[in-house]
Every structure is written in structure tokens, then in C-alpha cells.
Amino acid sequence: MDSMHDLGGQQGFGKVVHSRDAPVFHAKWEVRANALYSLAVKNGVFNMDEYRHAIERMTPQHYLMASYYERSLTSLATLCVEKGLVTHEELAQLAGGGFALAMPSAPGRGNHAHRMAFVPGDHVRVRDEHVAGHVRMPGYIRGKRGVVISQSPAYPFPDAHAHGVLAEDESTYDVRFEATDLWPQGAEPAQVHVAVFESYLEAV
Amino acid sequence: MTTHTPPMASVEQRLDALQTVLHRQGMQPAEFIDTFDELAHEHWVPANGAGLIARAWSDPAFKKLLMTDGIAAVREAGLSMPLHHRHFVVLENTDQLHNVICCTLCSCTAFTIIGLPPDWYKDLAYRSRVVREARTVLREMGLDLPAQTHIRVWDTTADTRYMVMPQRPSGTEGLSVDQLAALISKDALIGVALI
Numbered sequence: 385m386d387s388m389h390d391l392g393g394q395q396g397f398g399k400v401v402h403s404r405d406a407p408v409f410h411a412k413w414e415v416r417a418n419a420l421y422s423l424a425v426k427n428g429v430f431n432m433d434e435y436r437h438a439i440e441r442m443t444p445q446h447y448l449m450a451s452y453y454e455r456s457l458t459s460l461a462t463l464c465v466e467k468g469l470v471t472h473e474e475l476a477q478l479a480g481g482g483f484a485l486a487m488p489s490a491p492g493r494g495n496h497a498h499r500m501a502f503v504p505g506d507h508v509r510v511r512d513e514h515v516a517g518h519v520r521m522p523g524y525i526r527g528k529r530g531v532v533i534s535q536s537p538a539y540p541f542p543d544a545h546a547h548g549v550l551a552e553d554e555s556t557y558d559v560r561f562e563a564t565d566l567w568p569q570g571a572e573p574a575q576v577h578v579a580v581f582e583s584y585l586e587a588v
Numbered sequence: 589m590t591t592h593t594p595p596m597a598s599v600e601q602r603l604d605a606l607q608t609v610l611h612r613q614g615m616q617p618a619e620f621i622d623t624f625d626e627l628a629h630e631h632w633v634p635a636n637g638a639g640l641i642a643r644a645w646s647d648p649a650f651k652k653l654l655m656t657d658g659i660a661a662v663r664e665a666g667l668s669m670p671l672h673h674r675h676f677v678v679l680e681n682t683d684q685l686h687n688v689i690c691c692t693l694c695s696c697t698a699f700t701i702i703g704l705p706p707d708w709y710k711d712l713a714y715r716s717r718v719v720r721e722a723r724t725v726l727r728e729m730g731l732d733l734p735a736q737t738h739i740r741v742w743d744t745t746a747d748t749r750y751m752v753m754p755q756r757p758s759g760t761e762g763l764s765v766d767q768l769a770a771l772i773s774k775d776a777l778i779g780v781a782l783i
Binding site: 389390391392393394395397398399400401402403404405406407408409410413415416417418419420422423424426427429432436439448451452453454457460461464469470475476478479480481482483484520521522524536537539542556558563566567570571572573574575576577578579580581 | 593594595596597598599600601602603604605606607608609610613615617620621623624625628672674675677692693694695703704705706707708710711712713714715716717719720721722723724725728729730738739740741742743744745746747748773774775780
């Protein structure tokens with residue numbers, strides 16, 4: 385889905401606030417947030433693609449205002465409700481206040497009907513598609529051309545795996561793009577490598 | 589007619605509620621939080637990745653394994669990665685080429701090897717900007733690369749995981765693997781610093 389999480393190339397966020405030996409966690413509750421969603425994954429309540437997709441389904445306003453670990457806990461809460469572990473009302477009651485969840489999901493999809501294998505050196509184009517459900521194609525490569533550098537082992541196809549849709553595992557290709565092709569007249573020269581699922585690619 | 593929306597509960601209160609839900613399911617969340625805390629702070633540390641790099645600098649056969657089959661090298665070194673991380677790619681810096689990793693869609697990392705991502709890696713500014721203006725972002729973060737150095741940015745959009753192999757500093761020929769590893773920071777393994 386085209387949503388706020390798809391940040392690559394967005395402008396106006398200002399300087400990176402960087403410190404040496406920067407901490408992973410700033411408070412004990414952040415450790416708890418990370419631990420609790422990991423525990424739910426470990427127990428098979430949901431998988432990582434469902435987890436990522438529930439973050440993507442947060443309203444843009446909430447996504448931008450929330451810290452990283454508030455996004456984690458919102459995804460966990462949303463999926464606990466959607467999987468029937470608790471109702472939204474009871475969750476709010478337990479929390480003693482409002483409890484914002486992510487928005488409902490659109491349907492997922494299976495592997496692309498015309499997906500094809502590539503080999504290193506192949507020139508490829510990222511399909512010009514807008515997907516309603518979960519997708520791991522950053523918007524900045526949509527419709528863009530690149531070169532296949534290598535192939536990964538097969539992974540669960542996220543567009544299906546986040547929605548309980550049956551699909552074949554598929555490889556990703558390490559595809560090299562030029563930043564100046566991705567954002568003509570709007571990027572500094574660099575090569576940008578993206579791991580692109582087979583279903584997202586077509587031959588040129 | 590207006591509807592009344594209660595003020596949002598604090599993050600701690602919301603987590604308490606979620607912990608109660610998981611507890612009712614018999615998942616023993618309190619115990620797992622302690623386990624996770626220890627894993628995150630004691631086991632998933634950048635010293636793991638630093639050790640792999642230092643050994644690769646010192647042992648050409650191990651370097652070959654690390655560069656061609658990262659998962660096998662991780663296992664060989666007695667480390668581990670989660671099963672869903674099926675591919676581990678090590679990116680070697682040279683005089684001509686500098687690599688830097690990111691995750692524009694969320695904040696994926698090889699967390700068992702380089703540690704969970706630092707705060708700035710997860711922030712909106714790094715995620716949005718590094719793919720589009722890497723040289724400026726690196727300079728702002730204190731890494732001013734020579735103009736002739738090419739930059740490659742690696743966006744972690746699937747379950748392939750990356751780690752940068754920094755260049756071995758000159759004058760370190762006599763150092764042991766442990767001494768070399770101590771020179772390598774988490775920032776260097778992400779590619780936002782040299783050593």
C-alpha cells in the first residue's frame with residue numbers, strides 16, 4: 385500500500401540526529417514493546433510480514449507522531465484484536481484510556497501471474513503497480529530500470545504472507561539502480577541496491 | 589452531536605494491557621521480557637560482527653567464506669542468525685567504494701550480528717534521506733568521503749541482511765584478532781563511520 389512508512393526519498397525531514405554509540409533503547413518500556421511483539425511472533429500469533437503491515441496501516445498522522453516502539457506496540461495491539469485475542473474495548477479498558485489501532489487491511493495477493501526468473505546482468509524494470517495490501521517494493525523504484533547483480537534464496541512472498549494468502553516462496557534479486565535515475569535532477573550520484581522480489585520485476 | 593474520545597493511554601499503560609493479554613494466553617511475558625533484555629544487551633552485540641571482520645582481515649580462507657556464504661561463516665564462528673534471515677551479505681569497502689546500509693520501509697538489520705539498530709537508524713530523517721543524498725547525510729554524520737569515492741547504499745527491503753566490511757587501518761599489522769575487533773564500531777559495520 386502507498387503509505388507513510390514508505391520513506392525512501394521523501395524530503396524535508398532535516399538532519400539525522402546522530403550520536404556515537406547511540407542507544408537502541410531509551411527506556412525500559414521500549415525493551416518491553418520489542419519483547420512482547422517478538423513473543424507473539426515466537427508463539428505464532430502473527431508473522432513478521434503481518435507485523436510490518438499492521439505498522440504500515442497506522443494512519444499517517446499517528447505514524448509520524450509515534451516513536452518507533454509506539455509503532456511496534458500499535459501493531460501488536462492491532463493484530464491481537466484482529467486475531468481475536470482481545471477486543472478493542474477491553475484493550476482500552478485494560479489500558480485505562482484511549483488505545484489507537486491501525487486501520488483495517490485490504491486483501492493480499494499471490495505471486496505475479498507472469499513472474500519470470502532473471503540472471504545476473506539482466507536489465508529489469510520494476511512493474512508499475514500499486515498494491516492495495518502489503519508490499520515490499522519501496523515506491524522510489526516503481527517503474528524504474530536497474531540491473532540484476534545476484535539472486536537470494538527464496539523467501540515467503542510478503543504480499544501473500546502478510547494476509548494469509550497461499551503463495552510460492554520466491555527469490556529476491558539484488559538490483560542496482562542509479563540514484564540519479566531514481567530521482568532525475570534530484571539526487572546525489574550513488575548506486576542504490578534494493579532486494580526486489582521476483583514478482584515485482586519484468587524484463588526490458 | 590460530538591463523540592467523546594478518551595485521551596490516549598500512556599505507552600506504559602498500553603503495554604501493561606498487552607502484557608496482560610499475552611499473559612492470559614499463557615505466554616509468560618514477564619519471563620520473556622527478562623530473556624529478551626539479556627539477549628538484546630548481552631548477546632546481540634556489534635562485537636559479533638566486529639569479530640567476523642577482524643578474523644576475515646587476518647585469515648584469507650575465512651574471508652573467502654564470509655564473502656561467499658555469510659550464513660556459513662556466521663555458523664562457523666559459533667554465532668547465529670534467525671531462521672528467516674536466509675542470506676547474509678558482507679559489503680567490502682575499498683579505496684574506491686564505500687558501502688552504507690539502511691531500511692527505508694522499517695528498520696531491518698542483521699541484529700544478532702551487528703546489534704539492534706541504533707536510534708538514528710530508525711528515525712525518519714535517516715530512512716528518507718540516505719538513499720537520495722548519501723554523501724551529504726554521511727558528511728552531516730561526521731564522515732566526509734573523498735569526492736572520488738563511489739557510494740553504494742543498500743536498502744534492506746527483504747530478509748537478506750547486510751554488514752559493511754570496513755577497510756583495515758594501516759599500521760595494524762601486528763594486532764591480534766581481538767585487538768582488531770576492538771577497533772570496529774557498530775557505526776562502521778553500518779557504514780556511517782570509518783575506523
